[in-house]
Amino acid sequence: MAYNHSAPGFRYSILVIFFAVLIHLAFGFILGLSVDEAHYALYGLYLDWSYFDHPPLVGWVQSLPVHLGWPDGFIRLIPEFLWLLGLLISLANAKMLVRRYQLSLQYLNIKSVVWWTSLILITGPLFHVLAVGLLPDTLLLFLVPCMMYLTLRISESLSERNPRDFWLWILMGIVLGLAGLSKYTALFFALAIPICLMYWHGLGIFTRLGLWFCLIIAGLLISPVIYWNYQHDWISFAYQFGHGTGGSWKFSRVLVFLFNQFICYGILMFMGIIWTYRRHMASPSILLYFFFLPLIIFAYFSGGGSSLPHWTAPAWMVLAPMAGIGIAQAWEAGRRFWIAFVLFIQISICVVGFTLLFFGGVPGVSMNEPMGQKNPIADLYGWNDAGQKIKDLSEQYEVKFIAVQNWTLASRLAWYAKPLTTIVLDQRVDQFDLWYGALPIESDALVLNWSNMAFDPPVSDTGFESCEIVDSQSVHRLGRDISKFDFLLCKNWQGNSTPSRTP
Numbered sequence: 001m002a003y004n005h006s007a008p009g010f011r012y013s014i015l016v017i018f019f020a021v022l023i024h025l026a027f028g029f030i031l032g033l034s035v036d037e038a039h040y041a042l043y044g045l046y047l048d049w050s051y052f053d054h055p056p057l058v059g060w061v062q063s064l065p066v067h068l069g070w071p072d073g074f075i076r077l078i079p080e081f082l083w084l085l086g087l088l089i090s091l092a093n094a095k096m097l098v099r100r101y102q103l104s105l106q107y108l109n110i111k112s113v114v115w116w117t118s119l120i121l122i123t124g125p126l127f128h129v130l131a132v133g134l135l136p137d138t139l140l141l142f143l144v145p146c147m148m149y150l151t152l153r154i155s156e157s158l159s160e161r162n163p164r165d166f167w168l169w170i171l172m173g174i175v176l177g178l179a180g181l182s183k184y185t186a187l188f189f190a191l192a193i194p195i196c197l198m199y200w201h202g203l204g205i206f207t208r209l210g211l212w213f214c215l216i217i218a219g220l221l222i223s224p225v226i227y228w229n230y231q232h233d234w235i236s237f238a239y240q241f242g243h244g245t246g247g248s249w250k251f252s253r254v255l256v257f258l259f260n261q262f263i264c265y266g267i268l269m270f271m272g273i274i275w276t277y278r279r280h281m282a283s284p285s286i287l288l289y290f291f292f293l294p295l296i297i298f299a300y301f302s303g304g305g306s307s308l309p310h311w312t313a314p315a316w317m318v319l320a321p322m323a324g325i326g327i328a329q330a331w332e333a334g335r336r337f338w339i340a341f342v343l344f345i346q347i348s349i350c351v352v353g354f355t356l357l358f359f360g361g362v363p364g365v366s367m368n369e370p371m372g373q374k375n376p377i378a379d380l381y382g383w384n385d386a387g388q389k390i391k392d393l394s395e396q397y398e399v400k401f402i403a404v405q406n407w408t409l410a411s412r413l414a415w416y417a418k419p420l421t422t423i424v425l426d427q428r429v430d431q432f433d434l435w436y437g438a439l440p441i442e443s444d445a446l447v448l449n450w451s452n453m454a455f456d457p458p459v460s461d462t463g464f465e466s467c468e469i470v471d472s473q474s475v476h477r478l479g480r481d482i483s484k485f486d487f488l489l490c491k492n493w494q495g496n497s498t499p500s501r502t503p
Contacts, residue, residue: 029073117324169210177221272323360477382475387416
């Protein structure tokens with residue numbers, strides 16, 4: 001089946017991808033860094049072999065623009081590029097599946113599959129979040145589809161009389177190593193590779209020289225993470241184990257997690273997969289391990305309260321080509337009403353999300369109204385100005401330490417108020433303790449308090465002797481206040497404080 005670059009489906013795919021890129025670029029310059037984005041940008045500022053909560057690649061890839069002082073919008077070109085690469089590899093995977101399984105059905109052609117695969121991915125709301133913000137999962141949006149692509153290519157090579165798979169194994173080793181440098185949970189996606197290859201070619205794959213070179217390369221690439229953890233008493237592994245097991249397990253949390261998956265990635269995926277495997281495509285069902293293995297593991301973690309919706313994004317990325325084949329078949333077979341209806345719902349969710357982001361919450365609703373008091377979108381506005389304000393206050397009051405009472409406040413403040421030292425006053429051990437240490441006894445500090453995560457002033461016999469508000473700053477967005485920062489001058493630190501949230 002020829003791949004027709006001039007086909008309408010290909011042109012339409014390019015058009016919607018280009019439109020999505022423009023949206024990402026716009027929001028990349030409008031929004032401030034999120035909690036996690038700022039945290040990983042600090043990785044790029046404080047280069048190391050690894051970090052307390054994640055491997056180092058998410059910091060390494062943005063180290064140069066961070067040290068060059070690029071604005072946030074330009075740094076965000078990196079996740080945009082990774083998202084685009086992942087999408088293009090997914091389209092290549094769709095083409096390979098059509099060719100591999102000879103899906104020359106009456107209504108199926110590659111241009112239709114490419115169109116629906118791209119549309120499925122672009123109407124998945126959470127993909128846009130990872131395309132704007134650089135998280136470890138953004139790296140996996142590119143690397144996991146590469147795993148699937150190389151798995152198919154290696155399988156094709158092993159099916160030949162004279163296999164030429166050595167360099168494919170080398171590339172696989174590089175991809176696996178980079179995935180291991182991105183996030184520990186990359187292992188859950190990589191497990192599908194030997195399962196698929198053993199299903200197709202048996203245990204003979206273990207006789208391939210390239211496989212062992214693949215494992216050696218992957219091991220060498222992830223060795224910095226092992227070395228760093230060895231130096232730090234395996235602190236990262238201990239943290240991830242405790243974080244993954246979570247607390248008491250509840251099945252209701254799993255149901256909430258699965259419901260969020262539908263909202264975040266779209267029902268169109270499931271419709272496509274059901275049609276694909278119900279009708280004509282039983283042969284490549286083994287590839288679903290790339291999706292279901294991580295989904296089941298993360299769903300189990302969610303029962304303990306320790307799984308987030310974006311962790312599964314790479315799994316949905318590799319599912320899209322298989323779903324795209326099914327939707328293309330169903331559309332041409334006349335199932336158009338329900339496909340169009342679900343597509344309309346997904347696009348509407350995306351539009352609502354973009355609208356809330358642009359307005360900084362519900363349009364016309366300020367922080368003083370009940371609906372605006374717990375506005376999560378306000379988190380993305382005002383931190384740059386707050387960082388500059390606290391730097392000015394630091395000079396005015398001759399205080400060299402700034403502090404917060406929760407690490408999620410620390411990441412933005414440390415980024416936007418750099419090079420000031422940002423101290424987290426709670427007792428939780430985290431990356432900020434490794435970077436900045438503890439606040440010296442009897443020191444003074446400027447403490448930031450934010451209206452959407454407000455704490456009582458840290459005054460006690462073991463905390464500060466006194467705190468007073470020396471300045472305040474409201475965050476304005478399109479004619480209304482969406483949040484507020486208070487800046488407290490706190491004196492004579494005694495070494496211990498238990499943060500207490502303001503009711």
